[in-house]
Amino acid sequence: MKKTLLYSIFALSIASATLTSCEDMFGGFLDKQPSNELTGEEVFGDWNLMTQFHYDTYNFLRHGACRINNSWLDAATDLAETSYATGGVRTTFNIGNYYGSGGSAELSATWEHYYRGIRKCNMIITRIEDVPKNPDLTEDKHLEYKTNYISEARFLRAWFYWELFLRYGPIPIVTEVLDPNGDLLSDYKIRPTIKEYVVDFILKELSECENGLMNYADASAQNLAGRIGQPMARALYSRIMLYMASPRYSSESGVTWQQAADAAKGFIDTYGSNYALMQGTDSKTALTNAWLLTPYTESNKEMIFYRNDGTISWSGISNDTPVGEGGNGGLCPSQNLVDMYDMIDGSSPFQEYDQTGAPVYNGVTPAINASSGYSDANMWANRDGRLAASILYNGISWGGGVINVVRGQRDNPVGNANATPTGYYVRKYIPETILSANHSGNSRRLWTIIRYAEILLNYAEAVNEVQGPCQEVYDQLDLIRHRAGITGNVADRTDLNTKEKMRNFIRKERTIELAFEEHRAWDVRRWNVAEEALGRDIIGIDVATNGTITRKVAQKRVFQKKMYLYPIPEGEYWKTGIENNPEW
Numbered sequence: 001m002k003k004t005l006l007y008s009i010f011a012l013s014i015a016s017a018t019l020t021s022c023e024d025m026f027g028g029f030l031d032k033q034p035s036n037e038l039t040g041e042e043v044f045g046d047w048n049l050m051t052q053f054h055y056d057t058y059n060f061l062r063h064g065a066c067r068i069n070n071s072w073l074d075a076a077t078d079l080a081e082t083s084y085a086t087g088g089v090r091t092t093f094n095i096g097n098y099y100g101s102g103g104s105a106e107l108s109a110t111w112e113h114y115y116r117g118i119r120k121c122n123m124i125i126t127r128i129e130d131v132p133k134n135p136d137l138t139e140d141k142h143l144e145y146k147t148n149y150i151s152e153a154r155f156l157r158a159w160f161y162w163e164l165f166l167r168y169g170p171i172p173i174v175t176e177v178l179d180p181n182g183d184l185l186s187d188y189k190i191r192p193t194i195k196e197y198v199v200d201f202i203l204k205e206l207s208e209c210e211n212g213l214m215n216y217a218d219a220s221a222q223n224l225a226g227r228i229g230q231p232m233a234r235a236l237y238s239r240i241m242l243y244m245a246s247p248r249y250s251s252e253s254g255v256t257w258q259q260a261a262d263a264a265k266g267f268i269d270t271y272g273s274n275y276a277l278m279q280g281t282d283s284k285t286a287l288t289n290a291w292l293l294t295p296y297t298e299s300n301k302e303m304i305f306y307r308n309d310g311t312i313s314w315s316g317i318s319n320d321t322p323v324g325e326g327g328n329g330g331l332c333p334s335q336n337l338v339d340m341y342d343m344i345d346g347s348s349p350f351q352e353y354d355q356t357g358a359p360v361y362n363g364v365t366p367a368i369n370a371s372s373g374y375s376d377a378n379m380w381a382n383r384d385g386r387l388a389a390s391i392l393y394n395g396i397s398w399g400g401g402v403i404n405v406v407r408g409q410r411d412n413p414v415g416n417a418n419a420t421p422t423g424y425y426v427r428k429y430i431p432e433t434i435l436s437a438n439h440s441g442n443s444r445r446l447w448t449i450i451r452y453a454e455i456l457l458n459y460a461e462a463v464n465e466v467q468g469p470c471q472e473v474y475d476q477l478d479l480i481r482h483r484a485g486i487t488g489n490v491a492d493r494t495d496l497n498t499k500e501k502m503r504n505f506i507r508k509e510r511t512i513e514l515a516f517e518e519h520r521a522w523d524v525r526r527w528n529v530a531e532e533a534l535g536r537d538i539i540g541i542d543v544a545t546n547g548t549i550t551r552k553v554a555q556k557r558v559f560q561k562k563m564y565l566y567p568i569p570e571g572e573y574w575k576t577g578i579e580n581n582p583e584w
Helices: 024-026 047-060 101-107 108-128 138-169 194-212 228-245 257-274 283-293 314-319 386-390 432-439 452-467 471-483 499-513 520-526 530-534 569-575
Strands: 008-011 034-037 080-082 303-307 331-333 447-451 538-543 547-554
Touching: 008 499, 034 314, 047 108, 047 138, 080 538, 101 108, 101 257, 108 138, 138 194, 138 228, 194 228, 228 447, 228 452, 257 452, 283 386, 283 471, 303 452, 303 547, 386 499, 447 452, 452 471, 471 499, 499 520, 520 530
Parallel strands: none
Antiparallel strands: 008 034, 080 331, 303 447, 538 547
């Protein structure tokens, strides 16, 4: 980390901690340049300045769209490929180059980013008691706000440490405020165990901070939109418990599948009445509502934990829009992902799923389930509604025209290096309203960190590991699948009659439901199948003028066992002498 860390605050146009609009709170705060730089004594000598300093910590929640040098983390998995050659994951992860500069925003800058956020949290937690009370606050309100800010800081610190853990494993836990002019982590060389780091620290922090956070009603109010509330702590607890019960971590964490099931069920029982899967006039609308509508003005009851950003315009989506629409191609879904979607009647188009959730391939083609009616010649017909809602494929309407990936046509012109290499473009998370009136529209696009669908999937996965296929598992999966327009019930599937087969099926369901939300890279690691999932060929298609579809290998991938974890950034390794991750 840098040896100099300035105390940055944002424009101090708001006079108190009670704000009047969601945009003023976080849509207005995020990504603004600091208007001043103050000393710690000044910040923590004034309640209002301290409040602004605390809100600034929300800036360290990251948005996943184009975050890694104009590419997405999911383009480093088997779900997609970045079309343009300068994409960060294309020049690093995809070729096994974990020291490449193109991926530095993810591979090395993550370290400093989150430790800076942690330092801010530590400052709030350790110094707030000495901050003079705002004279406009009653003693009761002062105590309420103080408890709330400490709890928010503990939650955010736990989130930052969790994000670091996913990438680097257990690393030094710092709860004191380090001297920004010193060597910072030079005295923190001993790496804790997984149990010490995750179970004894992160999960404990989430459990202890929950009561001090705002309740659901207060945190979901429009004037506080984006602030951390009690349901967020419980939802994150559920996710982490699921991870700790998973094959990669369970022996060291001591967390069982039953405990993971109880954590998910605890959220459903306590907070489930406040949340629901979004619906709509059809499956595509329902799913788009879940991904793009806001909780505070558009009644999105599916979002639980999210980064609340302001509106975006054409420049915010141009990198991931089809070239025929004037965009740069960007995040291009793979045929691997397309093959994971079931038929609309609930049957599988292919005979078998592997442990990554993908169909079992023979070359670039899986063995077809003849009874499903699937054919490669008409591969997008009668499929799970999440396919059309998430992916733009040949012949589907979009923006000002129809997607046409035939060579030499609208979305695959000769000589355009940014045209899709897989035969697909992304639809999910791209607000189509921006394309209206010649790309002059705008839209909010919040970054969803946890939504209710994930909680249901957490519960289904954990219960299956405890009991095998049963009604509780079927019920959660059917809620999600029926929302996507699927008519059949999971219980009617005769090919899912063992724990192992249901396990692979749930992994498939999790992958397609949460695609492009930064789950796949971590899920395949916790399942201990990353070498299979992230090292496999990326499959794409070519579409001929007569409509004939041909499968192909679009990109070769490299993934070695050591890549389960990122290398410790070189600067930190050489400066502190901290033990690097295995084989790096």
